[in-house]
Amino acid sequence: MTPTTPPRPTPAEQTAPSGEAAAPTACPAAFAMELVAHKWTIHILFALHRADAPIRFRKLQRETAPITQKELTKRLRELERSGLVARRIFAEVPPRVEYRLTDLGRTLMPALVGLHRWAEQHGGEVVDHWRRAERESG
Amino acid sequence: MTPTTPPRPTPAEQTAPSGEAAAPTACPAAFAMELVAHKWTIHILFALHRADAPIRFRKLQRETAPITQKELTKRLRELERSGLVARRIFAEVPPRVEYRLTDLGRTLMPALVGLHRWAEQHGGEVVDHWRRAERESG
């Protein structure tokens, strides 16, 4: 028997679902930050930035490896919906779909490049600290 | 036929677990990026930046709401281990633990501020695009 009466504490009451944000209820800036502060989003945007030209899905996936197609699709939809990325479909055989940064998307790049620079400059220190802590604490 | 033979494709073989990166195998820069490109990490670092002084756990949680204690603890340990955040424990009652940015952590802030500025300047556009797509596609 299942007299369980599932506790069901507070099922679903999030303010900003990171995966599929329904509607930015609060601050737009926070919404934009959440969009960008995602593991794969930055990789994708950088790949598009480096390409500096329309790039096909498959190629994009290789550039952002080891991302999965599922995740890449998801994030591209999200970015497209946010106006940072544009998708162009060619009605031809074999099918071709190209992605590119929009003007709005390009405005993001300086900040992302800054982040990337920091990572390149201080990544070594971070890893060093990490390894040291690993040695000390076990 | 016994369809048993569970497909069992490739159970667990990840290269870079984002949650608890064991050891930065590849590029340190990539490791640092993954560390920063996390939903809560940026919020936490900004809170520490704004405080500009040692801040207690509870206070930090309020500043980074609606983060959970579990997540805050996890990310703080990660940041501490990476050398971006320092933790100081006071052996007193009631217990007190203070967190602060390290010098290394401060080097990150300019880049993060840049990101934040972008979010404040263009967050409106992002939300606008989002809403428009929502209206057009259903």
Added chain:
DNA sequence: CTGCATCCCCTTGGATACTG
């Protein structure tokens, strides 16, 4: 042949209760 949706499963993150 390319891109996307679906399935299953494991990991991550949120919420609560409890201990030092």
Added chain:
DNA sequence: CAGTATCCAAGGGGATGCAG
């Protein structure tokens, strides 16, 4: 007050099937 342990829903990875 700080932190851990536990339960549970959701997110993300892998493989496959399908549509254009």
